[in-house]
Amino acid sequence: MIETPSINKLAMKWDTDLTAAFHTFNQYTRRLEESYNQLQNRVKEIDREMALANARLKDKVQQLDSLTIYLNSLLSSIHSGVIAVNLEGKVSTINMAAEKILKVIKSNVMGTRVGEIFKNSDGGTSLLLLALEKKKNFIDVERKIVTNQGMVKWVESSVSLIKDTSENTIGAVEVFRDLSEIRELETRLRSADKLAALGAMAASIAHEIRNPLNGIEGFSALLGRDLDDSDPRKKLVKNIIHGTKNLNKTVTELLVFARPFRLNLKNSSISGILDKTLFFVTEEIKQKSIQNVIIRKEYDLDIDSLKCDPEKLQQAFLNLCLNAIQSMPSGGNLIVFTRSFGNDESEGIQVGIMDTGMGIKKEVVHKIFDPFFTTKQEGTGLGLAIVNKIVEAHNGKISVESQENKGTSFYINLPVKCNYESDTFGSRWENNEFLISQYL
Ligand SMILES: Nc1ncnc2c1ncn2[C@@H]1O[C@H](COP(=O)(O)OP(=O)(O)OP(=O)(O)O)[C@@H](O)[C@H]1O
């Protein structure tokens, strides 16, 4: 007979198992709870760590931002040009001074090959690329560069390789100074010294020549008066008189050029001065029977009045117009214009005198303002030297653009504001006045 457990026994066993199961369940639940709590604590800890790391990162980014701003403002406030390139020779940094000196715009050149900026300079290979190629620095190299607009500039550059913390080259940086103004001043000073010496010498020679010259002209005229028109000697006498007249013109121009002058300043209308000039030009055209010259006036009358020496300016404008006429023996256009100008240095009136004549050869264009430089048979070569002297006395600037067989344009910038009293030009010539007056 099979013994069946009593209901009581079964109930007891089931109770014991259930109690054990609950116990185990409770244990697991507690462990789970503990693990959950630990996990929660860890998450909180990580959250705190992350918040701390974030704050540190934010701090670093802020520091980096202000460092970048500081470096950028440092770069923009220095007067030297700075250009940096990466290993491929592409521009990675360019400051404001470099933009100004090289006449480029940052947004156009960032990331482009630096050779593009210096394509007309350094024999085609930029100093920066040379430094990268030869793996060497260049210190204080003085060189001539040509901007992409064709402007010639003298700069002094130092190029250094950029290294990372492991001493690997990662690019190169060039720091350069614009020396053009200093060079121009030096040249002007040299030529002013030369002119001062020349002026003193010319004045003394002119004085020695002028008196006997007047005598020769007078006596020749007397000789000619006594000779018959049919006498072949009459022609010879005429030649003497023509020659002495020419020589007298040269000597007079030399004196005008050599003599110091004080400006007789008046508020004057520039278009008025130009109109008077053109009256004399028209007379000259008539006298010399020059055909087919058309004169065009383009005045900007909104800005017309200037404190200047009207007579001296008239003389300068006349010399320029006469040159223009002489460059168009078979006719052409003479355009005379005025307009306002304004740049970093000054503002004022620009006078332009343009012709469609034979132009000036490239090889001689830099010499045309030199005294005695002429390509004309009967020229003295003092016309433009006098123009230059008059423009400089007004603190102005003259420039020229010319193309052979197309024509020439002279631009004269006359500033509205200029301090004539403290002008060094005046005092230079004041000293000279004393020197020259001893000879006259
Ligand atoms: N508008 C022009 N077109 C072409 N060549 C010019 C022009 N103006 C000046 N030149 C050149 O510059 C030179 C110097 O000019 P500058 O007026 O000083 O002397 P010049 O005209 O030769 O003699 P002068 O003393 O009689 O004026 C000229 O001989 C000429 O070669």
Ligand SMILES: [Mg+2]
């Ligand atoms: Mg002339």
